Amino acid sequence: MILTVNNLSVSFPVSSGIFQKDLFGISAVHHVSFSIRKGEIFGLAGESGCGKSSLGRALAHLFQVAGMKAQLTGQVELLCGQERVLLSLLTQKQMRPYRRHIQMIFQDPFHSLNPRMTIGEIIHEPLQIHFPHSGRKERQERVDSLMEKVGLSPEYGRRFPHELSGGQRQRICIARVLAVSPQIIIADEPLSSLDVSIQAQIVNLLRDLQEDLNLTYIFISHDLSVMKYLANRIAVMYLGTFVEIGETDEVYQNPRHPYTQALFSSIPDLKDEKIKKNTLKGEIPSPQYRPTGCCFRTRCPIARSECSIAVPQLMRFSDNHDVACPYVL
Secondary structure, three states: OOEEEEEEEEEEEEEEOOOOEEEEEEEEEEEEEEEEOOOOEEEEEOOOOOOHHHHHHHHOOOOOOOOOOOEEEEEEEEEEOOEEEEHHHOOHHHHHHHHOOEEEEOOOOOOOOOOOOOHHHHHHHHHHHHOOOOOHHHHHHHHHHHHHHOOOOHHHHHOOHHHOOHHHHHHHHHHHHHOOOOOEEEEEOOOOOOOHHHHHHHHHHHHHHHHHHOOEEEEEEOOHHHHHHHOOEEEEEEOOEEEEEEEHHHHHHOOOOHHHHHHHHOOOOOOOOOOOOOOOOOOOOOHHHOOOOOOOOOOOOOOOHHHHOOOOOOEEEEOOEEEOOOOOO
């Protein structure tokens, strides 16, 4: 396994009392454990606010860089060659040599690019930081090669981000990530800010790059149709926890958890518009006031009194398919 996550939690502070003391009371990610194989596309699905992006940023060790207060517990272990590194124990300074191994593509390509730098400078910068002993000519050739790889002419290197379209800017973000030859790429909703006509091009580009370079993706999205097309395995999140995880075809064809069933039934079916939708009742609870026991029990159609006591763990339903509910096995 190239990445192993064990009991990872991410909490954010809320101010309390007269002196506004920070208490870490909002749990964005709650005791999550999983492993990722080299060369696979691992999908994170769920509604907005379920903790997908917080999990991605925690894996990339980005909270300290962004200056955000966050409390992380648990372990994140990355395989770097023959060395296994516990990223969760590293300080920001200790993380620097390993940062290039886990890179992130962000949701908004406009705000993730420096408006004062040309496209060529943006792609060149990580090469200069992580490969300082390489020559400038060699780095420039690498920049031109990367731009061609993502479908842009090297001539765009003299332009600024505001001179490019949204799809072109996202291609530049992908080229910048590829510049340092990462082992894992975390794609955080990379399509949501793009026109529908451009989304398919970016999805196909990501798939082609993954096949050509044997990349490992963690693909975060609420678009279940794209997830089905792109991901090898999928994990469904609800209120910071995994409720179901397995091979994509297996999970889509036989969803077991009530939340997964409701989530998948919301996918539009153009062939039969009369299909009855499995609509959930109630609102998603606040992460600050998580329900006891099963966090989904307040909206679950099969909830029992026992659900308020024990926190359900992921259990094996079939080969490569785990579900966090004992009443659907």
